[in-house]
Amino acid sequence: MYNGLMPPNAAPAGPAKLDLVGAARLFQALSDETRLAVLEMLRDGERCVCELQDALDAAQSRLSFHLRVLKEAGLVRDRKEGRWSHYSLVPDTLGVAHDMVRALATETSGRRGRKGLRVLGDCCD
Amino acid sequence: MYNGLMPPNAAPAGPAKLDLVGAARLFQALSDETRLAVLEMLRDGERCVCELQDALDAAQSRLSFHLRVLKEAGLVRDRKEGRWSHYSLVPDTLGVAHDMVRALATETSGRRGRKGLRVLGDCCD
């Protein structure tokens, strides 16, 4: 039911209210070049850490840090096999991010309805 | 020509290479709750700072800071009129962000081709 766009206890409907906290967290995870490079590599399929390490020329602990961030954001998952960790994309989460951006890019109804927001002041008339 | 997905001097084609630096910058701008709230308000149309200030209950200088970040990311523009600044969305930039997320969510060709990346080591066979 929860789709990353509205909190579990959201108001009835309205014009697609965004889960700001969740969105901020997700975009935060996407806001680093190294992490984006990882995601881009994973587009092509599962990769073990050592492959990412070589391809991105990143120190092991640095990469591990970023993989953890991505994992905690739900953007990737890992599968352990022997002594290797294989990381892969979680397409659903990227889908949620996609919807979030679209939601922002989509205008609401028509012009705004001025629902009694401004109380004092004489701004913008 | 430059669409935010490939650097100006990008390689011929390939499977939609992402501009990592630009993408990271853009997502960074989107990674704050207050800024997302601003963008969400602007979905509804142009707003002056004082309106945003009231609606978001944010200190003036705080809001000003975030508006600047959004503006530098190209997500909003401002229009001065008398002593008011009216901010509005730049839909194109949100469109670019949208494409970036889609690019990440889209698999490349088929399985990976193993183009001689790993030289030493015995990982993942």
Add this chain to the structure above:
DNA sequence: CAAATACATCAACGTTTCTTGATGAGGAGA
């Protein structure tokens, strides 16, 4: 002109994020 309004900018500070190098845990092979 003086006062008030709308907003930007700045410096200082606390917080978060990122990097680095060291240590540790578990698996695989000699």
Add this chain to the structure above:
DNA sequence: TCTCCTCATCAAGAAACGTTGATGTATTTG
């Protein structure tokens, strides 16, 4: 078992980020 390999985690420091309160600037109003 001893050693090597892959990877995670930790602590310390550096850098980036966000908040606050003060000050500055332009504009309008009295």
